[in-house]
Amino acid sequence: MSEQRTAYNNKEMLAWTAHFSDYMNTSPEKIKLINICGKQKNVVPTIETHKRVMIFADSTQENLFYELWEKGLGEYDVWFAQGLIPNDSVKKSKIIDMVNKKITVPSVIFIVNENTRESYRLGMKNEFFSKGTVKYVGNEIRAVIMSMLNVDSHDTIAIVSGESIVIESAIIASEGTIIAVEPDESDKRAMEDNVNKFGLYNVMIIPDLTEESLAKIPVPRLSFIVATKYLDRDIERLLTKNPKMQFVIYTLELDILSDIKNIFEKHHIKNMEVTQITVSKTDKNSVFVTQPSPWLISGEI
DSSP states (O other): OOOOOOSOOHHHHHHHHHHHHHHHTOOGGGOEEEEOTTOOOOHHHHHHTOSEEEEEEOGGGTTHHHHHHHTTOTTSEEEEEESSSOOSOOEEEEGGGGTTOOOOSOEEEEEEOTTOOOSOOTTOOGGGSOOSSOOOOOHHHHHHHHHHHTOOTTOEEEEESOHHHHHHHHHHOTTSEEEEEOOSHHHHHHHHHHHHHTTOOSEEEESOOSHHHHTTSOOOSEEEEEOOTTHHHHHHHHHHHOTTOEEEEEEOOHHHHHHHHHHHHHTTOEEEEEEEOOOEEEOTTSOEEEOOOOEEEEEEO
């Protein structure tokens, strides 16, 4: 006996899209489609950045409604239907009212939140991240870093000890992979907490850049590194994975900055650019307080 097919094919997804467009009196171009049948995808960030999301799911995601409620989306409106072929079984509810509903058959879930801003959240406030041992970079500085990384939806990027950069990159690279290199055990736990908090499934966490760890990851286009005294070694190892790697280095230390030019020349990294970012903000007494001013050094083979 052959296994029952549960994933939606293109024809069925298009038919359901047309069905819901008519049912909701909206244009298909205003609907974000996401197929999670047998896949782990970033559902929560997709919902939080789109007004109308149509999700194709099956029994491999049977607790989806509970997971959405757990991530704080309980008050969102949801329309739910079952079957591979469009039918009249559509029911409207709130996600919180579906929290105990198990998805056992192919199902279509249409979620609406008209108050959602359809934009990338570059430079998220630090209070959104999990509290722990990590000291997060200021959100204004993170916005500049994200602009330099120029992440796209299918990107693969290695990020060494840059926890909040991992999260923002993973939200944007929804069809790609973000590799988080976390040598410190407490930082690794904070990274895992953030990945869970934001509902991300495209983050791979590895403990180091050894040959064994690098063998487990896809090839990154670019590496973002919070520099330490091991920067030379880190670059050398990353270049074994991608000899044409692009780099963005972050440092607050002048002695590391002064050595980067030699390190880049040693590894034939060209087009070196150095940017320093300084941000001052007023405190509760209306006094300007200057944040730490990092140097960002970029280069490529």
